[in-house]
């Protein structure tokens with residue numbers, strides 16, 4: 171009898187199960203009325219009186235052990251019934267919940283919205299799937315402009331009039347078509363270009379467009395607005411520089427650089443040893459773009475600008491590879507916990 175108890179005990183110690191159902195089968199095998207452990211209790215009657223004490227104790231131990239072992243196995247699984255019937259224990263400490271964090275691009279987008287909000291710019295949105303008119307034609311792009319090329323823009327094969335917007339400038343047109351000046355707005359959003367993905371380029375990225383239309387708006391207003399933005403975004407000591415450039419929808423057009431945040435303008439890898447980093451395109455809205463939206467270009471003038479959120483975020487947080495923004499790696503994203 172003692173041998174049999176030892177044997178069962180060793181067996182029970184090494185029990186394994188891969189599912190809740192399997193644990194239940196083991197329970198039947200050992201502990202049900204006709205189970206291997208229960209049967210030993212039936213045999214107990216025939217144990218000689220002088221051994222009853224020891225055998226009895228060992229038998230009880232075996233039964234307890236079997237019950238414990240099966241409970242232990244069971245706790246690794248759950249059945250629909252146990253899940254439904256389990257009452258939550260509200261006194262238990264909670265699990266190790268990791269606080270989430272905003273994506274760095276969202277943090278910077280919110281900062282941009284906030285900075286322009288303080289000088290009266292409101293926010294609007296437009297569709298990511300655009301038509302040729304809003305993305306190109308109304309913005310004064312010529313029919314043969316290279317941006318219209320299949321190499322640069324995602325078109326829909328069955329309808330070349332439909333494309334994924336290549337910039338947020340399309341929202342300028344949508345807004346001017348439907349809203350009478352004065353206008354003072356920014357348009358954040360996703361844009362798409364047919365680019366191979368690398369550390370410096372991606373087929374999806376984010377822009378914020380700005381538009382200010384009123385009577386007597388001048389280039390000085392544009393410059394002052396952008397200088398205010400640069401100082402709020404990058405710090406009071408930031409300098410700006412405007413270089414002449416070309417965009418079909420602005421005249422004159424410029425590109426704005428800020429003094430390099432990393433080296434303070436002395437020259438480093440990030441600014442390619444020039445001391446300056448380009449952050450946006452801008453200009454006075456071309457009269458053709460105004461007229462295309464039914465705004466009288468004799469009465470109204472305005473300025474516009476467009477910036478890439480990735481570029482600004484990379485500068486602000488010294489992020490060297492654009493791909494990090496799209497990989498969802500929590501080791502990267504965790505670093506922004508606490509920032510809004």
Ligand code: DAH
Nearest residue numbers: 337339451452453474475476
């Ligand atoms: N849409 C331009 C781009 O994606 C950026 C831009 C330049 C926007 C000048 C503007 C602007 O509003 O005035 O490259």
